[in-house]
Amino acid sequence: LACDPKLLVLDEPTTGLDATVEAEVLDLVRTLRSQTGAGILLIAHNLGVIRSMCDRVGVMYAGKIVEEGPAEQVFDDPKHPYTIGLLQSLPRRGRRKGERALATIPGTLPSLGADLPTCVFVDRCPLATDLCRTVVAPVVDLSTDGVPRMTRCHYPELVSTIEERESASILSSTGETVLQIIGVSKTFRQSGHDVPALVGVDLSVADGETLGLVGESGSGKSTLAKAILGVHSPDDDGGEITLDDHQLAAQTGDRSTEDKRAMQIVFQNPDSALNASWTVRRILNRAVKKLTGANQDETDRRVAALADHLRLSPRHLDMKPSQLSGGLKQRVAIARAFAGDPRIVVCDEPTSALDVSVQAAILNLLAELQSDQRTSYVFISHDLGVVRYLADRIAVMYPGRIMEVGDTDALFAGPQHPYTEALLSAVPSVDGEPSTRIRLEGEIPSPANPPSGCVFHPRCPRVLASGICATTEPPMLEASLGHTIKCHIPPDELRRLQQTPADASLG
Known part of the structure; x- marks a missing residue:
């Protein structure tokens, strides 16, 4: 902008951003367009x-x-x-x-x-x-x-x-709890100060279930995922994580082979997650051998079966990642995660860099694998439409805390925590449907200096005039069976308020 351009080219300016930050960036672009009169070429x-x-x-x-x-x-x-x-x-x-x-x-x-x-x-x-x-x-x-x-x-x-091609529903059912996160806290030490990244997180994931994790950058989603996988250990006396009713060791290196095999991850960027100098066959061979201890004949059989299940042809197996499209690379990453028949797969933004047609194929694939193998997912994404499609339940995080958790349909139907309400209002609609955008003031607070009371109160459009939000930690209130909201405002009152614009403090 320093050169007063006539044309501003924006190449994927909001990819990887959460809904509220994306909306703020788009507001800025609109303002720049109005103030400068420059033409904008938006690539997205x-x-x-x-x-x-x-x-x-x-x-x-x-x-x-x-x-x-x-x-x-x-x-x-x-x-x-x-x-x-x-x-x-x-x-x-x-x-x-x-x-x-x-x-x-x-x-x-x-x-x-x-x-x-x-x-x-x-x-x-x-x-x-x-x-x-x-x-x-x-x-x-x-x-x-x-x-x-x-x-x-x-x-x-x-x-x-052209009619949408007929496609069957992807049946899913959930069973007993497989993963339990009980009071997990994680504090980092930075520049002589304690920085709490997770604060008393309680969550569970059932057999064959997808739990969606949403929230702004800095809300603790990735830290929680790393705690589940044993990359970050919880604080001393900072809770525990159990798999099939047995407590997991805090660090990956201390976990048994069976526990390591049971918990895998699919990363956002397969380019950095896959060894660029190896063929796909070698990548999958290593994963199968390391996770199962299979001999070469059994490894070859399992790799062929994985490739067939993930729709990777024999030709693809002899290619290196650089020779594959983005969608095929992500299929390889998913195949590697499933090499040991995992119980839990953490999916960390697995479709954020993909175009919508490839994204659809990957989401269908994940759903099919889950239906066939009853694998559970912890699915992290900024795309609320994608989370709504795939997740059975959703947990909303804000600086290390669970603000709301519930069945996907119940959460979208409301009532919602005011933070969830703001997230949903910021999502642009491809159908051109009008929405009342809730603009949050300020930035997400630093974990090193969280606000007193409700951590969301400095930005909350529904903060109570009584002052309780600024002084007292809110309780977890039940909005419906299995749907809880961390807020001082009763769920019935939230539902009533969310029928009207959030433009005034409440008594």
């Missing part, structure tokens, strides 16, 4: 962000713009098969894994440098005919009333007839 795979921010949208595939036009028209009435495929891949309007698997686009993106003489999307297109394979797709002018719009397709008038 979050379609909700694109819908909320952009006047016009260009959809790219294999190096070509396949559709371009006013944002509202492109989202509400797409005219290219790829565009509608992207929109159908989203977990929209509260869809859950138990209702229907997400739609995906069959096939994969062409490799760089591939010869694509006619239509770039022909091999994946449900409308493709011999014409598409022999004649270059024309640029069709769809402009109306002087508003320019185009698509690159032989059959734009048929795009609206």
